[in-house]
Amino acid sequence: MAKKEIEPKIVLERTYIIPLRREWLKVPEYKRANKAVKAIREFLVRHMKVYDRDLRKIRVDILLNNEIRFRGMRKPPTKIKVKAVKYDNGIVRAELAEIPQIIKYKIEREKKKKAEAEKKEEKKPEEKKEELEKKVGEEKKEEEKEEKPEEIKEKEEKKEAVREVGFKESKFEAKRAKHIVEGKKQPRIRRLAAQE
Numbered sequence: 001m002a003k004k005e006i007e008p009k010i011v012l013e014r015t016y017i018i019p020l021r022r023e024w025l026k027v028p029e030y031k032r033a034n035k036a037v038k039a040i041r042e043f044l045v046r047h048m049k050v051y052d053r054d055l056r057k058i059r060v061d062i063l064l065n066n067e068i069r070f071r072g073m074r075k076p077p078t079k080i081k082v083k084a085v086k087y088d089n090g091i092v093r094a095e096l097a098e099i100p101q102i103i104k105y106k107i108e109r110e111k112k113k114k115a116e117a118e119k120k121e122e123k124k125p126e127e128k129k130e131e132l133e134k135k136v137g138e139e140k141k142e143e144e145k146e147e148k149p150e151e152i153k154e155k156e157e158k159k160e161a162v163r164e165v166g167f168k169e170s171k172f173e174a175k176r177a178k179h180i181v182e183g184k185k186q187p188r189i190r191r192l193a194a195q196e
Contacts, residue, residue, distance in 0.1 A: 009088045012085070016082050061095040
């Protein structure tokens, strides 16, 4: 039997405003955003009771990472509000505390799209059966059409009627004659072609 993955329980949950400027001023401009992320990790290791001080146990959420790098690598924010959650397995997740409305809307829309895609995948076996049935039905209809010599005779009669009308055999005139016999609307023909 497959083991059921037990979801880790929340041990500690806190919200911090983390000062970043003092840390990212220590490095060159082009490394500032990376240093800001590292400063967040170091801050959370200190304050969320990670006893072995392992920075790899701090997981930075993608929205938080994007918020830090929003203005580029050289201009990270001076401080940021973070919601930190510690689980019983020792891992700490850092998320952006105040998510902008636009981002919330985009996340909800992506979730809906994923849910719809999953529903479509579930329905696919049924749809495949229906498609196969349709294809089989179409093949039978084509076989029936091939067996009927009446339709072939009708097409030949139309061709003969076109020849009897007595139009020129240019391709434009042939099209016009065909449409006249079949009773369809005449196609537009260029003036130059009509003068030929």
